[in-house]
Amino acid sequence: MQPFEPASSTDGMNAADDVHSAPNAALLGEWLPVCNSADVPAGESRGFVVAGERLVVWRNASEADVPAAQPDMFTDAHVWRDLCPHRGAQLSLGSVTGGVLACPYHGWRYDADGQCIHIPANPSIRPTKRACARTYRVEEKYGVVWTCLGEPSRPLDFFPEYAEYDMPGARRINLAAQTVRSSAPRVVENFLDMAHFPFVHTGILGDASHAEVQDCEVIETAGGLEARQCRFWQPAGLPGQEGVDIEYVYRVKRPLVASLSKVAQHGAGALHLLLVASPVSETETRAWLVSVFEDESTHSDQALYDFNMQILMQDTPVVESQWPKRLPLDPQAELHQVCDRLSVGYRKYLREWGWGYGTELNGS
Ligand code: FES
Ligand SMILES: [Fe+2]
Numbered sequence: 051m052q053p054f055e056p057a058s059s060t061d062g063m064n065a066a067d068d069v070h071s072a073p074n075a076a077l078l079g080e081w082l083p084v085c086n087s088a089d090v091p092a093g094e095s096r097g098f099v100v101a102g103e104r105l106v107v108w109r110n111a112s113e114a115d116v117p118a119a120q121p122d123m124f125t126d127a128h129v130w131r132d133l134c135p136h137r138g139a140q141l142s143l144g145s146v147t148g149g150v151l152a153c154p155y156h157g158w159r160y161d162a163d164g165q166c167i168h169i170p171a172n173p174s175i176r177p178t179k180r181a182c183a184r185t186y187r188v189e190e191k192y193g194v195v196w197t198c199l200g201e202p203s204r205p206l207d208f209f210p211e212y213a214e215y216d217m218p219g220a221r222r223i224n225l226a227a228q229t230v231r232s233s234a235p236r237v238v239e240n241f242l243d244m245a246h247f248p249f250v251h252t253g254i255l256g257d258a259s260h261a262e263v264q265d266c267e268v269i270e271t272a273g274g275l276e277a278r279q280c281r282f283w284q285p286a287g288l289p290g291q292e293g294v295d296i297e298y299v300y301r302v303k304r305p306l307v308a309s310l311s312k313v314a315q316h317g318a319g320a321l322h323l324l325l326v327a328s329p330v331s332e333t334e335t336r337a338w339l340v341s342v343f344e345d346e347s348t349h350s351d352q353a354l355y356d357f358n359m360q361i362l363m364q365d366t367p368v369v370e371s372q373w374p375k376r377l378p379l380d381p382q383a384e385l386h387q388v389c390d391r392l393s394v395g396y397r398k399y400l401r402e403w404g405w406g407y408g409t410e411l412n413g414s
Contacts, residue, residue: 077101077199077329079200079202080198080305080306081206082101082198082306082328083195083327084098084196085098085227086338087190087195089107089227091109092110093147094146095141095142095143096108098328099330099331100199101331103199104132104133105131105132106128106140106151107142107195108127108141110125110162126188127188128151128188129188129195130185133184134153134183135166135181135183136181141160149161149162150162151183156169158181160182160183163182164182164184164185166181166182169181186199187202189206192209192222192324192326192340193224208303208309208324209322219344221343221345221354222340223340224339224340224341225338225355225358227326228337228362229335230334230336230370231333231334232334232372233332233335233375234306234335235396235400235405235409236376236408237335238307238325238396239396241310242308242392242396243392245261245263245389247282248260248261250368253286254284254360255284255287255361256284257283257293264282266281274301274303275300275301275302275392275395276299276302277298277300277301277392277395279297280297280298280392281295281297281298282296283295284296288321296313302395302396302399305405306328307324307326308324309322309324309325310325320343323339323341323342323358324341325339329407332375332376337362339358341358377400377409379397379400379401379409381397
């Protein structure tokens with residue numbers, strides 16, 4: 051019997067498209083957060099799942115790429131499908147040397163464009179163009195690695211109001227991502243909700259003796275929503291602060307991105323939060339906060355980190371308990387009160403987008 055001989059060493063490769071189903075079409079134009087920049091140090095690779103797509107994020111670490119004076123400098127991140135086109139192994143388990151990512155299984159080596167440049171078991175064969183990893187667009191902003199699984203519908207710029215983000219002395223703190231077993235729209239809506247403060251964040255963002263939510267104004271902005279005149283009495287609404295009325299401005303930037311700014315009435319530094327919701331699937335989300343605190347000196351970075359993490363951890367079990375996990379967009383679904391003006395606006399905004407990912411678009 052003749053041994054099986056492939057026509058060439060690269061024929062018969064599995065196309066990566068056969069292995070993964072296509073990402074949800076609604077997401078293809080969006081910049082989606084993958085991880086914090088600090089999660090992938092230079093010379094390392096890490097695996098993440100975004101919208102059902104397994105992704106590898108990796109960075110160069112060759113001596114040429116990292117100046118000796120800045121050994122900790124993050125080099126450009128790459129975001130690829132986490133799948134080797136040879137036999138489907140996860141590239142995130144591989145190793146990075148000299149600007150090349152090597153697969154953990156048979157050691158195929160991929161350059162920064164995703165092209166295989168070396169097959170150790172057949173070193174004399176020049177890999178074909180098909181021996182190429184699937185690459186995605188990548189940007190880093192706000193200390194976050196973002197990718198777009200299709201063609202971006204607009205630039206990545208969610209914080210145009212915040213010159214403070216780059217202001218000297220502003221303190222920028224990114225939480226570690228937390229898994230929330232619910233849809234990203236449920237997580238965003240929770241971020242926009244004030245009426246839960248006295249019950250979920252008792253003694254910090256609210257108190258049962260001050261549970262009433264004053265009506266606010268919700269206006270449409272370019273590509274989003276803004277809620278003004280949101281004022282709430284908070285016992286300790288900024289780290290280290292005593293009970294005071296705090297004014298919020300909420301903004302919905304994109305279907306899965308929202309921000310808030312909060313300023314105490316008596317002059318403490320403003321706190322700006324960007325909610326970064328990365329959908330793992332329609333009903334599981336990795337969420338974290340990018341915070342900018344204008345006050346240079348009042349509290350340690352650790353105290354600010356712990357404050358925001360405590361809030362996020364308090365929200366998680368309640369959001370995970372909500373049913374259905376997909377956000378109902380039918381106006382007749384669930385019960386809306388005046389205090390829900392912003393979340394009603396958010397649902398309408400998603401409905402007008404025709405946003406089906408993580409929602410029950412038709413009330414079904
Ligand atoms: S699976 Fe064989 S080199 Fe990657
Ligand atoms: Fe909350």
